[in-house]
Amino acid sequence: xxxxxxxxxxxxxxxxxxxxxxxxxxxxxxxxxxxxxxxxxxxxxxxxxxxxxxxxxxxxxxxxxxxxxxxxxxxxxxxxxxxxxxxxxxxxxxxxxxxxxxxxxxxxxxxxxxxxxxxxxxxxxxxxxxxxxxxxxxxxxxxxxxxxxxxxxxxxxxxxxxxxxxxxxxxxxxxxxxxxxxxxxxxxxxxxxxxxx
Amino acid sequence: xxxxxxxxxxxxxxxxxxxxxxxxxxxxxxxxxxxxxxxxxxxxxxxxxxxxxxxxxxxxxxxxxxxxxxxxxxxxxxxxxxxxxxxxxxxxxxxxxxxxxxxxxxxxxxxxxxxxxxxxxxxxxxxxxxxxxxxxxxxxxxxxxxxxxxxxxxxxxxxxxxxxxxxxxxxxxxxxxxxxxxxxxxxxxxxxxxxxxxxxxxxxxxxxxxxxxxxxxxxxxxxxxxxxxxxxxxxxxxxxxxxxxxxxxxxxxxxxxxxxxxxxxxxxxxxxxxxxxxxxxxxxxxxxxxxxxxxxxxxxxxxxxxxxxxxxxxxxxxxxxxxxxxxxxxxxxxxxxxxxxxxxxxxxxxxxxxxxxxxxxxxxxxxxxxxxxxxxxxxxxxxxxxxxxxxxxxxxxxxxxxxxxxxxxxxxxxxxxxxxxxxxxxxxxxxxxxxxxxxxxxxxxxxxxxxxxxxxxxxxxxxxxxxxxxxxxxxxxxxxxxxxxxxxxxxxxxxxxxxxxxxxxxxxxxxxxxxxxxxxxxxxxxxxxxxxxxxxxxxxxxxxxxxxxxxxxxxxxxxxxxxxxxxxxxxxxxxxxxxxxxxxxxxxxxxxxxxxxxxxxxxxxxxxxxxxxxxxxxxxxxxxxxxxxxxxxxxxxxxxxxxxxxxxxxxxxxxxxx
Numbered sequence: 001x002x003x004x005x006x007x008x009x010x011x012x013x014x015x016x017x018x019x020x021x022x023x024x025x026x027x028x029x030x031x032x033x034x035x036x037x038x039x040x041x042x043x044x045x046x047x048x049x050x051x052x053x054x055x056x057x058x059x060x061x062x063x064x065x066x067x068x069x070x071x072x073x074x075x076x077x078x079x080x081x082x083x084x085x086x087x088x089x090x091x092x093x094x095x096x097x098x099x100x101x102x103x104x105x106x107x108x109x110x111x112x113x114x115x116x117x118x119x120x121x122x123x124x125x126x127x128x129x130x131x132x133x134x135x136x137x138x139x140x141x142x143x144x145x146x147x148x149x150x151x152x153x154x155x156x157x158x159x160x161x162x163x164x165x166x167x168x169x170x171x172x173x174x175x176x177x178x179x180x181x182x183x184x185x186x187x188x189x190x191x192x193x194x195x196x197x
Numbered sequence: 198x199x200x201x202x203x204x205x206x207x208x209x210x211x212x213x214x215x216x217x218x219x220x221x222x223x224x225x226x227x228x229x230x231x232x233x234x235x236x237x238x239x240x241x242x243x244x245x246x247x248x249x250x251x252x253x254x255x256x257x258x259x260x261x262x263x264x265x266x267x268x269x270x271x272x273x274x275x276x277x278x279x280x281x282x283x284x285x286x287x288x289x290x291x292x293x294x295x296x297x298x299x300x301x302x303x304x305x306x307x308x309x310x311x312x313x314x315x316x317x318x319x320x321x322x323x324x325x326x327x328x329x330x331x332x333x334x335x336x337x338x339x340x341x342x343x344x345x346x347x348x349x350x351x352x353x354x355x356x357x358x359x360x361x362x363x364x365x366x367x368x369x370x371x372x373x374x375x376x377x378x379x380x381x382x383x384x385x386x387x388x389x390x391x392x393x394x395x396x397x398x399x400x401x402x403x404x405x406x407x408x409x410x411x412x413x414x415x416x417x418x419x420x421x422x423x424x425x426x427x428x429x430x431x432x433x434x435x436x437x438x439x440x441x442x443x444x445x446x447x448x449x450x451x452x453x454x455x456x457x458x459x460x461x462x463x464x465x466x467x468x469x470x471x472x473x474x475x476x477x478x479x480x481x482x483x484x485x486x487x488x489x490x491x492x493x494x495x496x497x498x499x500x501x502x503x504x505x506x507x508x509x510x511x512x513x514x515x516x517x518x519x520x521x522x523x524x525x526x527x528x529x530x531x532x533x534x535x536x537x538x539x540x541x542x543x544x545x546x547x548x549x550x551x552x553x554x555x556x557x558x559x560x561x562x563x564x565x566x567x568x569x570x571x572x573x574x575x576x577x578x579x580x581x582x583x584x585x586x587x588x589x590x591x592x593x594x595x596x597x598x599x600x601x602x603x604x605x606x607x608x609x610x611x612x613x614x615x616x617x618x619x620x621x622x623x624x625x626x627x628x629x630x631x632x633x634x635x636x637x638x639x640x641x642x643x644x645x646x647x648x649x650x651x652x653x654x655x656x657x658x659x660x661x662x663x664x665x666x667x668x669x670x671x672x673x674x675x676x677x678x679x680x681x682x683x684x685x686x687x688x689x690x691x692x693x694x695x696x697x698x699x700x701x702x703x704x705x706x707x708x709x710x711x712x713x714x715x716x717x718x719x720x721x722x723x724x725x726x727x728x729x730x731x732x733x734x735x736x737x738x739x740x741x742x743x744x745x746x747x748x749x750x751x752x753x754x755x756x757x758x759x760x761x762x763x764x765x766x767x768x769x770x771x772x773x774x775x776x777x778x779x780x781x782x783x784x785x786x787x788x789x790x791x792x793x794x795x796x797x798x799x800x801x802x803x804x805x806x807x808x809x810x811x812x813x814x815x816x817x818x819x820x821x822x823x824x825x826x827x828x829x830x831x832x833x834x835x836x837x838x839x840x841x842x843x844x845x846x847x848x849x850x851x852x853x854x855x
Contacts, residue, residue, distance in 0.1 A: 166239070
């Protein structure tokens with residue numbers, strides 16, 4: 001092909017060699033999380049609690065306690081999410097105070113996150129996420145960074161399309177004994193394992 | 198003063214009207230249910246997603262968003278380097294050292310709109326923005342680029358593209374931070390961002406200072422001499438954003454000084470002690486916005502901007518007399534804009550507004566004399582015709598109609614009344630069709646325009662060409678069609694376009710004036726692929742092809758047909774991110790009559806390592822590892838071997854978030 005001459009092809013191959021050299025050599029890795037997405041989640045996630053019919057029963061000392069679970073390497077980004085929530089809701093919501101707690105998955109599996117009403121789970125390996133979700137059990141709503149992780153048993157996530165839409169895992173909610181208000185169900189997409197998100 | 202009073206009265210009246218309307222529609226009762234609270238918040242998140250372009254796949258435009266985090270991890274230095282990552286964008290440079298961009302095959306020349314925190318940077322003198330391209334990435338939160346026209350919302354100059362820079366200072370979420378940067382050619386930069394929330398006031402201040410001693414081996418020049426380009430310089434900027442309730446005040450001052458890289462008359466600068474080229478800009482805007490009801494919101498903004506250009510350089514070598522150029526030019530702009538955004542029944546999202554702009558030239562002096570000519574002035578003493586002013590009145594509207602979950606259509610129109618050139622009507626129509634859950638199709642038609650610059654209309658000095666007062670706006674028609682496929686971690690966007698720019702303003706060497714004739718026609722395609730592997734690795738690729746011809750069907754010179762970027766980012770578990778960036782451009786054709794071989798293409802590979810410990814981040818990188826010979830095209834009979842760019846260079850950055 002005349003347009004891309006041999007010399008350029010040669011350099012592209014050489015560059016690809018550099019690419020190969022920079023390929024991952026480690027198995028456990030930190031995440032490239034989208035800050036703008038975290039900001040959107042910070043805005044809507046604390047209010048998800050009001051969509052639970054029995055949310056008042058789950059509150060400890062009248063506080064909405066949010067537990068953010070992340071891999072050890074993603075703790076700084078989890079703290080950023082907590083900062084966004086605290087900045088947005090410094091005065092609480094509707095008279096309910098908001099508290100945030102950032103915990104690594106390892107620590108959570110050993111000692112849990114007492115009093116939490118919402119659990120926000122950041123990406124990790126499948127096994128560790130499933131383990132954490134099992135441990136959360138019926139304690140509260142499980143919100144995930146990406147709808148992809150609903151398949152591990154999380155309850156709610158967001159889909160960013162023309163409008164921002166919640167995606168709900170009804171089966172997992174039922175298993176956890178959480179009944180959501182019809183308003184949320186009306187405006188949400190329902191998760192189905194056959195549908196790619 | 199009179200202008201200022203009129204403008205202030207307009208703003209005050211607008212705000213009072215908004216307050217009155219809001220009071221009339223105050224919310225009845227206080228029975229906010231939890232359901233309402235949630236759905237309102239969801240609507241708010243949709244607004245955030247739209248504002249931050251997170252849902253850009255679903256709006257009728259082809260948009261590229263560049264995020265600070267990724268740019269820093271790729272060792273990107275400034276806006277100019279960042280924009281080279283956008284599909285269809287190619288860098289180039291002129292003899293004065295002004296770095297510019299080719300968007301979709303068309304040279305910038307005032308056809309690209311640059312906004313910083315929503316404030317328009319383009320000046321009336323040239324319509325140019327190059328003096329903002331050295332703005333550092335450390336101060337930026339993200340860059341939004343509309344590839345293609347955007348005249349309905351952004352007016353003149355939004356023809357080939359619109360660049361919107363959002364600084365960290367104006368981003369409500371960003372932290373305070375400080376940074377330092379060092380790179381090859383004795384390049385150093387330092388700066389900081391300070392953010393604080395007082396009781397009801399959110400305040401952000403930023404500033405930086407940068408200096409470089411860049412000199413690249415160059416030549417032979419027009420006189421056959423070899424030497425080094427003069428790209429020494431420094432720049433600094435201070436910016437401020439204060440926000441309280443619905444009121445937001447934004448202002449920024451920036452000054453940049455640099456040598457005239459390859460000489461004003463294409464001779465390597467003989468006297469490097471002179472100031473060279475200095476550009477100063479001051480931008481300020483006061484914006485007031487508030488919801489009038491659940492479905493209607495109102496925004497009033499007004500602003501003042503100032504642009505000053507100073508030139509002090511020796512344009513010819515001493516053996517040719519040592520001609521000194523001294524220019525002092527300044528202009529200002531005052532504007533007011535009033536718009537209403539309404540969610541109409543049946544999912545119509547309507548935006549309508551009025552805008553007034555007033556451009557006024559102030560300083561306007563020009564001196565050219567020989568070093569030994571005892572100050573004798575060789576040319577007229579004004580850069581452009583004295584006392585030039587321009588008034589623009591605008592009406593615009595844009596309606597986005599959400600027919601159903603599968604189809605959105607949009608229609609927009611802008612009507613501009615210009616005091617010194619022709620009036621223009623710019624329509625735009627688009628459709629977004631969601632073929633499947635993961636597949637969107639977009640089709641658009643846009644008409645856009647560029648008002649001639651004051652240089653093109655009124656230039657007084659025959660260097661290089663005189664202005665022509667009776668030329669009209671350049672106009673373009675663009676058709677775009679694209680497909681976007683999203684599936685889990687994969688994102689593929691493909692679009693094709695056809696653009697015709699009519700009434701091209703160009704040089705007429707026979708009469709040494711600007712003239713207007715002919716057209717440029719472009720056809721091209723852009724492909725962008727993003728693949729995330731888990732959340733820690735991403736591969737981002739974009740490729741573009743453009744075919745551009747003039748009215749005689751001759752291929753347009755100086756632009757590459759094929760461009761590409763491949764970006765690979767991987768974050769290891771111990772906090773290290775490895776960034777690889779490969780960029781290539783194919784050969785650039787010569788102008789008809791230029792006997793030189795086509796300018797060969799280039800492949801540039803950059804490697805960057807970023808290590809984060811808590812709030813501190815360290816970045817080290819090597820740019821152009823392969824030391825490829827990158828050159829930007831020079832006109833014929835000037836630099837036969839074109840304008841060389843630096844080979845392999847090194848950079849180091851440290852930043853700390855408070």
